[in-house]
Amino acid sequence: MELVLANHSSYPRVGASREQQRLRRAYAQRERGEISADDFNRVQDSVVAEVIEEQARAGCELLTDGQIRWVDSISHLAGRLNQVEINGLLRYFDTNFYFRQPVIKGRVAGNGPLVAEEFRYARAVSPRPIKPVLTGPYTLAVSSIRETPLYRDLPTLVLDLSEVLAQEVRALAGAGAEVIQVEEPAILKHPKDLRLLHKALKPLSQAKGSSQLALYTYFADVTPLYESLQELPVDILGLDFTYAPRLPETIARLGSRKTLGLGLIDGRNTRMEAAPQVFPILERILPRLSGGIAYLNPSCGLEYLPRDKAVAKLRLMKELRDTFLQRGKR
Amino acid sequence: MSRAKLEKLGLTLPLLPTSTVGSFPKPDYLLQARARFARKEITQKELEALERKATEFWVQQQEEIGLDVLVDGEQYRGDMVAYFADIMPGFRMGGLVRSYGNRYYHKPIIAGEIRWPGPMTVKWWKFAQGLTSKPIKGMLTGPYTIMDWSFNDYYPDRKSACLALAGAIRKEVETLVEAGAKVIQIDEPALSVRPEELPFAIEAMQMVTDGVPAYFITHICYGAFEFIYPRMLRFPVHNFDLEMSNSGLDLIGLFKKHPFNKDLSFGVLDVHSHKIESPMLVKERIAKALQVIPKEALWVDPDCGLKTRTVEEAQGKLRSMMAAVKEIRQALDKAPKRKQRRIEVGSVVKKRRKKIRKHKYKKMRRRMRHKKK
Ligand SMILES: [Zn+2]
Numbered sequence: 001m002e003l004v005l006a007n008h009s010s011y012p013r014v015g016a017s018r019e020q021q022r023l024r025r026a027y028a029q030r031e032r033g034e035i036s037a038d039d040f041n042r043v044q045d046s047v048v049a050e051v052i053e054e055q056a057r058a059g060c061e062l063l064t065d066g067q068i069r070w071v072d073s074i075s076h077l078a079g080r081l082n083q084v085e086i087n088g089l090l091r092y093f094d095t096n097f098y099f100r101q102p103v104i105k106g107r108v109a110g111n112g113p114l115v116a117e118e119f120r121y122a123r124a125v126s127p128r129p130i131k132p133v134l135t136g137p138y139t140l141a142v143s144s145i146r147e148t149p150l151y152r153d154l155p156t157l158v159l160d161l162s163e164v165l166a167q168e169v170r171a172l173a174g175a176g177a178e179v180i181q182v183e184e185p186a187i188l189k190h191p192k193d194l195r196l197l198h199k200a201l202k203p204l205s206q207a208k209g210s211s212q213l214a215l216y217t218y219f220a221d222v223t224p225l226y227e228s229l230q231e232l233p234v235d236i237l238g239l240d241f242t243y244a245p246r247l248p249e250t251i252a253r254l255g256s257r258k259t260l261g262l263g264l265i266d267g268r269n270t271r272m273e274a275a276p277q278v279f280p281i282l283e284r285i286l287p288r289l290s291g292g293i294a295y296l297n298p299s300c301g302l303e304y305l306p307r308d309k310a311v312a313k314l315r316l317m318k319e320l321r322d323t324f325l326q327r328g329k330r
Numbered sequence: 331m332s333r334a335k336l337e338k339l340g341l342t343l344p345l346l347p348t349s350t351v352g353s354f355p356k357p358d359y360l361l362q363a364r365a366r367f368a369r370k371e372i373t374q375k376e377l378e379a380l381e382r383k384a385t386e387f388w389v390q391q392q393e394e395i396g397l398d399v400l401v402d403g404e405q406y407r408g409d410m411v412a413y414f415a416d417i418m419p420g421f422r423m424g425g426l427v428r429s430y431g432n433r434y435y436h437k438p439i440i441a442g443e444i445r446w447p448g449p450m451t452v453k454w455w456k457f458a459q460g461l462t463s464k465p466i467k468g469m470l471t472g473p474y475t476i477m478d479w480s481f482n483d484y485y486p487d488r489k490s491a492c493l494a495l496a497g498a499i500r501k502e503v504e505t506l507v508e509a510g511a512k513v514i515q516i517d518e519p520a521l522s523v524r525p526e527e528l529p530f531a532i533e534a535m536q537m538v539t540d541g542v543p544a545y546f547i548t549h550i551c552y553g554a555f556e557f558i559y560p561r562m563l564r565f566p567v568h569n570f571d572l573e574m575s576n577s578g579l580d581l582i583g584l585f586k587k588h589p590f591n592k593d594l595s596f597g598v599l600d601v602h603s604h605k606i607e608s609p610m611l612v613k614e615r616i617a618k619a620l621q622v623i624p625k626e627a628l629w630v631d632p633d634c635g636l637k638t639r640t641v642e643e644a645q646g647k648l649r650s651m652m653a654a655v656k657e658i659r660q661a662l663d664k665a666p667k668r669k670q671r672r673i674e675v676g677s678v679v680k681k682r683r684k685k686i687r688k689h690k691y692k693k694m695r696r697r698m699r700h701k702k703k
Contacts, residue, residue, distance in 0.1 A: 014426055014434060027432040071431060089430055094523040096437075096479060098430035270424065270439050270481040306425025306437070309481075 001286050002293045003321050004061050005314075008216070008238075008267060009133040009183065010073070010301030011051045011066030012310050020307060023047045023068070044069050048118075049125045058311050059318030062131050062179065062295065065122035067303070072099035073135045073183065074143045081164060082109040087145065093185060093219040095268075095304060102144040104151055110164045116171040123176065131179045132172045136215070137161035137200045138193065139186040154193075158200045166203035173209035179236065181214045188220035194228050205233035214238055214261060218300040223247045230257055240299040241281070242266045248281045255288040263299035265317050270309045272316050279324055296321055332568040332593050333626050335545055339512045341465060345662055346616070346630050346655050347398045349595065351549050351571060352469050352515065353410075353635030354388045354403035355644055364408075381406040382457065389461045395648045396656075399513055399629075400466050402458035404637070410471045410517060411479040412438060418498060420444035424481055439481040444494045446501040452509050465513050468506035472518035472548065473499050473538065474531040479520065489530040496534035507544050515547040515571070522550065525557040536566045547571050547595060551634040555581055560588035571595035573633040574615065585622040594623050597633035598654075599647045604639070606646040612654035625662060630655050 014021045026043040029035045051066040070076035072092065079086045083106035089098040119132040141158045151157040165182070172180050182204060187197050205213055215229070216238030222229070223244045229237050238261030241247055251260070262285075264278050286294065296317055302310040336343060356364070360380050367377045388403035407413040415421040415438035422441040426434040451469060459466040473495035477488060485491035499516070506514055516538060521531055539546050546567040555562070555572075559581075562570075570590075574581060574597040598615040599607055619628055630651060636644040 012426075013428070016425055021426075024432060024434065031432070091523075096427075096429060100431075269483075271483045303428060305481075306427055308425055 001289065003282075003286075003325065004293060004295050005059060005317050005321055006062035006131065006261065006295040006297040007055050007060050007064045007066075007314065008263070008298040008301050009064055009067055009181065010070070010303035011055070011064065011068070012303050012305060012307040013047055013051070013066065013068050015307035020050075045121065048122055052122060052126045052130070054311055055314060056127050058314035060314050061128060063122075063126055063128050064131050064133055064181075065118055067133060067301065069118055072097070073301075074140060075100040075102060077114050077135055077165075078102035078140055078144060080111060080114050082111045083107055083148075084144075090143070093189075095219070097304065099143070102140070104144050104146050104148055104157060106148050107150055108157070108160050108164060110167050113171055114165075114168045116168065116175050119172055119177060120175055129178050131181055131214075132177050133181045133183060134165055134168060134172075136182040136184040136197075137165055137204075138190075138197050139184050142186045142190065155196050155199075158196055162200040162203050166207040169204045169211075169213070170207040170209070173207065173211040177211050179212045179214050180208060181216055181238070182234070183216045183218075185217055185219045188217050188222055188225065191225055191228075194225065198232055201233050212236055212259070216261060218263065219243065221247075223250050226250050227254060230254075235259060236261055236295070238295070238297065239263050242268065242299045248284050251285040252288055255290070257290060259291050259293055259295070260285075260289060261295040261297050263297055265296070265298045265313050267298035267300040267302050267313070268304050270305060272312065273320070275320060275323060278320050279327075282324055332545065335568055339543065339545060341512055341545070343398050345625055345659050346628055348652060348655055349397060349399040349467065349629060349631045350392070350401055350648070351551070351597075351601075351632055351635045352401050352404055352467075352517070353407070353637035354391075354401075354405070355637050355639055355641050356405055357384050357387065357641060360384045360405060378406070385454070385458055386461060389458055389466075391645060392648075393462055393464065395645070396652050397648065398464065400458070400462060400464050401469060402454050402466060404469065404635070406454060409435065410519075411476050412436065414450060414471055414476060415480060417447055417450050418444055419447055420484065420494075421480070437479070437481060439483055440477075440485060440491055441483050443484065444491075444498055446498040449505050450502055452502075452505050455506060455511055456509055459510065466511070467547070468503070468511040468514035468544075470499055470502060470506075470514065470516045472516045472521075472531075473534040474527070475518050475520040478523065488527065492530055492534045493537065496537040500538045503538055503542055503544070507542055511544065513545045513547065514542075515549060516567070517549040517551075518565075519549065519551045521548075521562065521565075522555060522558050525561075528558050528561055532564050532566065539566050545569070549595075549634075551597075556584060559584050563588075563591055567592070569593035569595055569629065571597070571629075571631065573597045574619070582618060582622055590623060593627045593629060594619070595629040595631050596623070598630055599632035599636075599651055601632050601634045601636055601639060604643060606643060607650050609650050609653040609657070612651050613658060616654060616658055 014024045023043055026040050030040040048065050048068045052063055055063045075086045078084050085103045085105060087101045087103045090101045092099045115132055122130045137158050140161050141154055146157060169180055212235040214236035215234040218240035221244045222239050223246050236259045240263045265273055298313060363377050363380045366372045384405040385402055392400045420440055420442045422439045424437045424439040427437045428434050455466060455468050473492050476495050477492040482491045503514055547569040548567045549571040551573045570592055596619045598612045
């Protein structure tokens with residue numbers, strides 16, 4: 001069984017040093033009109049390159065651009081669509097992070113690429129494969145205010161967003177993405193809508209070409225949904241183990257037809273996981289997986305951690321993986 | 331209803347006691363002094379002198395406006411969690427974490443055993459209480475919120491970190507009571523984020539308040555109450571201080587289903603808005619509350635701490651609130667018992683109800699909140 005080290009999605013964009021805080025300064029300067037959009041983009045570019053290099057140096061094998069350009073995982077995408085305005089701040093699940101809430105004014109439609117350009121840049125500067133990340137249609141929809149009567153019913157908006165995101169999946173696949181990650185944390189809070197999610201993922205699945213489509217959920221216990229998630233039209237399921245004490249035994253019992261992204265490294269807490277916590281779970285579930293490959297990744301985006309801890313978690317992931325595999329050989 | 335509890339403590343408060351949630355805006359001279367202190371340009375002593383000056387100002391303001399239960403205004407605090415994490419052994423300051431947009435904060439890390447370092451707030455409570463004959467509230471952040479807003483490197487899980495914090499906060503509570511505090515507010519804004527953790531949040535608060543002769547208030551300023559109500563009524567405090575005006579007031583609907591059986595500090599001022607509410611609007615809000623809360627159990631205050639408003643806005647909002655409360659008190663005094671309810675609610679309530687229905691975003695906005703009070 002191959003165990004690939006993958007980053008999850010976001011990555012801290014500032015660190016402790018002055019140099020590592022240049023994006024924060026540039027953002028403030030841009031807001032005050034002291035630097036041009038081009039200047040600001042150059043700083044963003046350099047920080048994307050920096051965090052890609054940092055992930056690679058830490059031993060990560062499937063990287064992300066750290067979502068460095070995203071204000072948050074909702075408004076970055078929704079804000080680029082037609083008929084969407086961006087409103088006030090709202091708490092992102094149970095975190096202490098706040099996203100800007102979209103207001104849907106009319107029929108949503110794409111308005112050029114969402115992240116494909118960002119992906120191309122990241123890919124060009126990265127020594128390793130980059131995994132583009134999209135927030136899924138369901139999570140985008142439930143995080144929005146539906147102001148138009150067109151979307152009195154949630155499903156209509158979810159399915160329209162799904163069409164928009166399918167175009168993006170097609171663009172990303174065309175740009176060479178091997179794995180495309182779609183995040184749907186909200187589905188864990190609304191298990192009743194699983195059929196709707198299924199329907200919404202279909203167009204994405206049809207657009208993926210030769211890419212692998214990954215569905216990542218987090219911030220709640222996925223165990224009750226685990227079996228149903230196996231039915232969804234995706235290739236990879238990313239699972240947050242930190243909320244799910246019974247998930248290992250569920251996977252051991254049911255196995256998995258899909259490749260799994262094992263979120264065993266807590267992306268929300270600074271404490272470093274130890275082998276005795278992680279190895280028994282790996283021993284238990286790896287033999288039950290098919291396909292010969294699994295991803296080891298943080299439980300969620302690493303932006304909830306300070307930069308030094310985020311990189312330490314990636315290093316730890318490599319250390320644990322290498323020790324685990326060597327142990328098996330002996 | 332805890333009128334009896336208050337009287338046992340020797341506190342006689344008028345109907346609809348008025349108070350505030352805790353923080354007041356810092357005057358410009360104090361903001362500048364804090365920045366200079368951070369750059370090591372002035373001494374701790376110099377800073378503290380200005381913090382005292384600002385505290386005196388706010389205590390005097392609260393008296394002048396006519397509030398019943400006062401606060402020290404937290405002129406000496408920054409963040410409601412960081413203030414305690416900075417003082418308590420066991421905590422280490424963590425690196426920067428983004429909270430939204432381009433905003434970052436240092437998130438504390440629990441890196442060792444949490445201990446009570448000796449009085450953390452008592453000196454300021456005594457100072458403020460020395461300036462007035464009205465009761466000053468002791469102001470603490472609750473164990474669940476401190477835990478939730480910190481990283482935990484030391485304790486095996488969230489619950490044990492929370493209970494360890496409860497032990498330390500308990501000691502602070504005891505010390506405040508020894509010093510003479512009768513009303514203690516313990517803020518738990520994070521209470522509703524993980525409904526499945528409510529049982530140990532309750533257990534922690536039990537550790538903090540059990541058997542302590544004081545009147546306890548807890549402030550919760552955002553949140554998905556529908557997930558923890560009515561279970562949250564088991565939270566061992568006398569008074570829930572809830573954000574109401576910024577929530578479309580739809581908690582009232584919940585209370586109609588399951589009667590609210592504690593005292594309620596009803597937020598009537600939107601602390602996110604620059605606009606000063608008219609006394610009329612405040613009266614409507616109070617009338618709405620009186621539909622579901624007996625008048626003996628109702629307190630009136632702003633939604634949250636006023637620290638994000640200007641000094642003038644804070645004063646204006648509180649004056650409006652006080653004017654409204656005085657009018658309603660008069661109406662309540664005059665009305666014969668039987669008719670009171672009708673007088674209180676009157677036609678304004680009907681109007682208000684329509685407005686609420688129109689409020690398209692109320693569900694989402696209920697969850698809206700800002701970082702600290
Ligand atoms: Zn508050």
